[in-house]
Amino acid sequence: MSIRTRFAPSPTGYLHIGGARTALFSYLFARRHGGEFVLRVEDTDQARSTPESVQAILDGMQWLNLDYDEGPFYQTERMDRYRAVIETLLATGHAYHCYASKEELEALRAAQEARGEKPRYDRRYRDFTGTPPAGVSPVVRFKNPLDGEVVVEDGVRGRVVFANSELDDLIIARSDGTPTYNLTVVVDDIDMRITHVIRGDDHLNNTPRQINLYHALGATPPQFAHLPMIHGPDGAKLSKRHGAVSVMQYREEGYLPEALLNYLVRLGWSHGDQEVFTRAEMIALFDIAGINHSAASINPDKLRWLNQQYLKTQDPAKTSVEFSWHLARAGLSAESGPAPEAVIRAYADRVHTLVEMTEAARPFYASLSGYDPQALAKLDESAPSILDALRAALGDQNLWASTEALDQAVKQVAETLGVKLGKVGPLLRLALLGHTSSPSLGVTLALFSPAEVAHRLAALRAQLAK
Numbered sequence: 260m261s262i263r264t265r266f267a268p269s270p271t272g273y274l275h276i277g278g279a280r281t282a283l284f285s286y287l288f289a290r291r292h293g294g295e296f297v298l299r300v301e302d303t304d305q306a307r308s309t310p311e312s313v314q315a316i317l318d319g320m321q322w323l324n325l326d327y328d329e330g331p332f333y334q335t336e337r338m339d340r341y342r343a344v345i346e347t348l349l350a351t352g353h354a355y356h357c358y359a360s361k362e363e364l365e366a367l368r369a370a371q372e373a374r375g376e377k378p379r380y381d382r383r384y385r386d387f388t389g390t391p392p393a394g395v396s397p398v399v400r401f402k403n404p405l406d407g408e409v410v411v412e413d414g415v416r417g418r419v420v421f422a423n424s425e426l427d428d429l430i431i432a433r434s435d436g437t438p439t440y441n442l443t444v445v446v447d448d449i450d451m452r453i454t455h456v457i458r459g460d461d462h463l464n465n466t467p468r469q470i471n472l473y474h475a476l477g478a479t480p481p482q483f484a485h486l487p488m489i490h491g492p493d494g495a496k497l498s499k500r501h502g503a504v505s506v507m508q509y510r511e512e513g514y515l516p517e518a519l520l521n522y523l524v525r526l527g528w529s530h531g532d533q534e535v536f537t538r539a540e541m542i543a544l545f546d547i548a549g550i551n552h553s554a555a556s557i558n559p560d561k562l563r564w565l566n567q568q569y570l571k572t573q574d575p576a577k578t579s580v581e582f583s584w585h586l587a588r589a590g591l592s593a594e595s596g597p598a599p600e601a602v603i604r605a606y607a608d609r610v611h612t613l614v615e616m617t618e619a620a621r622p623f624y625a626s627l628s629g630y631d632p633q634a635l636a637k638l639d640e641s642a643p644s645i646l647d648a649l650r651a652a653l654g655d656q657n658l659w660a661s662t663e664a665l666d667q668a669v670k671q672v673a674e675t676l677g678v679k680l681g682k683v684g685p686l687l688r689l690a691l692l693g694h695t696s697s698p699s700l701g702v703t704l705a706l707f708s709p710a711e712v713a714h715r716l717a718a719l720r721a722q723l724a725k
């Protein structure tokens with residue numbers, strides 16, 4: 260039987276990193292086994308689902324390049340199917356109408372609490388055969404088995420046993436006829452022939468109820484694997500106060516999708532002490548047995564480190580797609596400066612994010628807005644003549660054949676003038692970039708055209724003359 264997994268987000272917000280990790284693990288497991296990965300949007304909660312959230316999920320999946328083989332399916336398009344299943348469950352005696360009013364249930368709860376009991380529905384309509392109260396639209400409840408136990412052989416948690424006596428008769432259709440989560444998820448996972456459900460362990464308590472529903476529908480439950488939560492660095496449940504949680508916010512902060520995926524795969528899964536995984540390696544190595552049993556903590560420093568690894572080692576042509584997005588976002592046009600690939604090669608070991616790279620690259624794509632005043636203050640009376648000599652030496656376009664030739668030409672200027680390179684270098688950088696830190700002089704010069712170098716040297720020279 261071919262392996263089929265799914266990612267089933269509820270579109271009630273952006274795609275957050277916990278969701279993205281669930282999607283990634285489900286994707287990897289399917290790919291690893293040559294199976295299929297399905298995307299299903301669980302949008303039946305009309306009050307909380309929004310089209311913007313649906314789009315945010317689709318955008319996040321696309322940016323992370325988590326391609327699905329089927330879907331997106333939308334639960335709101337499957338309402339007739341759920342209704343039919345609810346009718347079947349009623350007809351086969353696995354479900355019943357419950358007419359208890361809100362007030363009745365509140366009174367029941369208050370009485371149970373007063374007796375120190377755990378509040379729960381007392382199944383008062385389970386075997387009801389009388390005349391239903393007038394004017395009440397009933398909910399439909401599932402007839403959960405009264406005794407025995409449900410064993411979840413969880414891929415991460417191991418064997419988890421639930422007593423049926425602890426599970427109440429859950430509502431599968433609200434009084435307006437709309438189905439609830441536990442019903443729709445089971446119907447869909449059956450219809451979509453899902454073999455492995457990988458999801459957050461906040462759903463573990465739903466699993467025994469769902470397994471009972473499978474049995475009532477004559478279906479075999481899938482294998483379950485419940486992923487431990489993701490915590491902030493302080494050990495508390497991950498929240499906005501720990502920084503970015505939305506996948507697209509990580510994009511805005513300058514992370515590469517490949518680096519974020521690599522980071523996510525290590526949030527709760529390990530393979531020895533390997534940290535960097537290509538996608539092919541992730542697919543080849545991922546297994547449920549490697550999922551950690553305890554909560555994973557986010558580690559922003561590690562993400563920054565990983566991002567730089569990818570900036571340094573990934574094909575710059577690939578990185579440039581993302582880098583160009585950042586340039587555009589910063590109001591810079593890739594056409595007005597060097598090829599983005601060249602900037603990536605020059606700056607990968609100096610920055611950790613594409614936002615930092617974009618800031619560093621600004622002088623290559625836009626004219627200078629001014630010069631670092633501290634650097635200007637350090638210049639002495641030799642600066643104008645050094646600038647003149649640089650302009651003369653760098654007037655030879657043939658130097659642009661190699662960064663070594665450019666480096667050599669600058670060294671030559673220092674030698675000819677009898678000044679230290681430590682004086683020429685900062686001045687040249689100041690003229691080109693407006694500040695004095697950059698990769699080697701040859702590499703920096705090569706990112707400009709000869710004409711632009713001449714222009715910027717002249718501009719600083721003019722500024723000094725004032």
Ligand code: GLU
Binds near residue numbers: 268269457458
């Ligand atoms: N829609 C559910 C959620 O977003 C997930 C359901 C599942 O994976 O079974 O929490």
